[in-house]
Amino acid sequence: MRKIKEVLRLKWEVGLSARQIARSLSVSHSTVLDLLRRFERSEITWPLPEIDDSALEAALYPGNPETRVERPLPDMAYIHRELARKGVTLQLLWWEYKQNQPDGLQYSQFCQRYREWREKLDVVLRQQHRAGEQMQVDFVGGSLPIHDRETGEVLQAQIFVAVLPASNYTFAKVCPSQSLRSWIAAHCDALEFFGGAPEVIVPDNPKAGVTRACRYEPDLNPTYADMASHYGAAVIPARPRKPKDKAKVENAVLVVERWILAALRNRTFFSLREADLAVREAVEKLNNRPFQKLEGTRRSLYETLDKPALKPLPPKRYEYAEWRKAKVNMDYHVEVDRNYYSVPYQLVGETLDIRFTDGLIEALLRGKLVACHPRATGRGRYVTQIQHMPAAHRRHREWTPSRLVGWAESVGPQTVKLVTTILEQKPHPEQGYRSCLGIMQLGKKYGLERLEAASARAVISGAYSYSSMKSILASNLDQAPLPAPPDEQATPVHQNLRGPEYYAQGGQ
Template sequence: MIKYREILRLHAQDLSNRGIASSCGCSKNTVGFVLKRAGEMGIHWPLEKDMNDSELQGILFPEKNKSDTRRQPDVSYIHKEMAKSGVTLSLLWHEYTEECRNQREIPYSYRQFCRFYNSYATTSKATLRIKRKPGEIMEVDWAGQTASLKDNLTGEDIPAYVFVAALPCSQYAYVEAFLSMNTESWITAHLHAFQFYGGVARMIVPDNLKTGVDKPSSADPVINRTYHEMAEHYHTVVMPARVRHPKDKPNVEGAVGIISTWIIASLRNQQFFSLRELNEAIKEKLTEYNQKDFQKKSGSRHTAFLEEEKFALLPLPASMYELANWKKATVQYDYHISIDKMYYSVPYEYIKHLVDVRVTRTIIEVFFKSFRIASHMRLHGKEGQLSTFPEHMPAHHKQYVDFNRDYFLKWAEAVGLHTLTMMKGILASYKVEKQALKSCLSLTKLADQYSAARVESACKRALEYSPRPNVNSLKTILKTGQDKLQLDTSNPAIKNENQGNTHGFTRGAAYYGRKEK
């Protein structure tokens, strides 16, 4: 707009028309025309009442205001619509022109339409939605400057790495310190940022750091598997910035510089002995930073986030993502894999195959070509523990799993009373039950070799010899056929010999082929 007030003021100071035109940025003819019209209207400097340039234009050139009959766009409505996904200024201008034609009104051009909205958004609202939509992007990065902790024993300084996240639309920031920049710290920082914002942006823009991107590429970057899994859990997308292109995430880059001054540098004279103390101090400074008023706009980052961006964030899932690490392992011949010196079974069909293992705090999951083939509760404590599922075992191995104490007692009861007594005696004769089960298994195999009836008879004969016989004596009885012999109790000599023998079965001279003297 022409500076009518300045033209009148400079003319009152006897400045030439050429000088006035140079100072006000307009032509000499325009200055002459304005001064001529002011003389005709009787308007001189100083003005009788304070008027701005628009009011002076209405008095000096009323025809200009009457000629502009075009319909003013509803900038408040435009600002609300721009928050919606997929809505652009071009689409809104097209709808605006269609509505003007239907009501036989003259619309503004697209350039003027954008100027109206830009002026409204920059002066009346904290956010400008021409470049960034609310809830669309969250930019993340590590700050170049580090904070420090104090070792309470040695007094040495321990570096603390500062994570920064920013929402470009409202400039709302989140800051947290960690002792490492590893994958666990990187994922944990994202989870805490989501909780802080109370929602999730539709896109995450990180740098090409190794904890986030395995292979940077402008066309098809390879995202770290844990990072990608976390993004899937929160229904968001990771879109890394291009290599050596910090302008792809300018908001977080700017926030890093500001936060380095407002938070990290402001805490330089304080000593912290734990990460919790440092993060509490950072939280106080962060609240002050987010609630600090804008210099050229009304409101603050906090108010802009609550009023114009929080509603656009995706809701948080019902459960928080559980941090998981991915490892590779080869299935050994015993159909187990080793994770942190603990052993977990895998179906035996995958022996010598390379599998992917997802390790969380509580669960071990095994995948083969993205298909889950096994899942175990994670073992803790003494090294070398095993977690084995019978369904992972071959058929000829699986049968040994079912051979327990109850199985053998049930089998012996079905064979006979003497076999049951024999089985109980074997189980009671060993300190370790696993050793006893081997002897019990040998006893069942004798029934397969000879017969259940002969085993019952042999057990009866063995119990007559000793109250706690073993399997070897039972094998001898069956091999020599003693189970088929019946004791001749009609012979008085044998009867008296047996009655006088208090030590059980004793071999006499007849056993060695000699005659009694």
């Protein structure tokens, strides 16, 4: 339009010829002549009256009204929604459009009209997301204060947000912290809320989920990777300092901050459950709120797009598990939280991956399960499976307190008293097994008769140990007369001892 007005100005004000005007404006001579003829045929005069550019263009280039055909336009909102479905293309949608409208737009105009319509949407909505492909997650920057009625302390609770990008269907949950346990529990709740699992989970790079952030090969927390594997999803963290990689959840975080946290700013919460219910109610309203530039709501789009495309959830919810590495000790046990669990003795010296839940301990070697135990409570407990022990240790394990006492009864009453006392003095009977087995070997070496005599001397002396028995037998003390018990020994006669008569007379 600017050149049309300039042509008219140079002709009627400056008085240039058509060729001069063409050279001045870098257009063809025929174009200038055609424009001047159209102007002369029109009812417009120079100088130009009050007329806008579109009216001037319509007056000079009216086209051919008799041949102009108004073609039916497609439903652009429907096309935009259908493109979010997996495998749907513009060419397929154009073919379906032409089946219903044979006189409709051709493919190039169809695509051009859709692109022009899409440019009018928000920048975020222009992104193409496949239904059921992603779940983007993040924590809200702000916190929600939770007041303790008894102590008055204030807990700054965190808000976890998850969104399905194709429909913008949003989930939010109040968490006590941004710890790994809260992070995993929030993911499980989100997947159950959505009723299915996506192909990809896109988080930021929080310490709970990513142990080492990297643009190309980030290291995931093993628990996070284990949780994703349980639901058949892959975790692809956003690149550091690239929020557009998860633009949908970034927008959802802003919505939660402005429409939920801000709306709840004047309420006082006294429990996490109370705050979580308030947030869930607000999110429900958000998901049912109509779009401003599209038809429908987040919920309606979710039910038509994302819900059918999500993978079904496994029958059992993911059980929170932590991972660590542990080296197998010489006693073929690994240590987890000050308790000890057996593994096959052939793995002594190996470093294993330990996966432990609230009730189970699993040991894996290069991804293969090698041992599984119920988790022990307390500290210093040993959990041992017999099949993990070498043959010699299994034979030792077969001995029990009752069996050892039964053997002692076959020797004699003094040996029974010795063995019973050794087992009772130890914090755990198994700790006395080795001493008792050593005493049995002494019986094989010196004979059961001498062993019984040595046991009698040890009992009188209070020497309840294998080393004392060995010393007695090696020194032949078992063949010497036994000393009198301490309470039966006579008081020695000495001139300095006053005797009971002295004290009976009051010390006279």
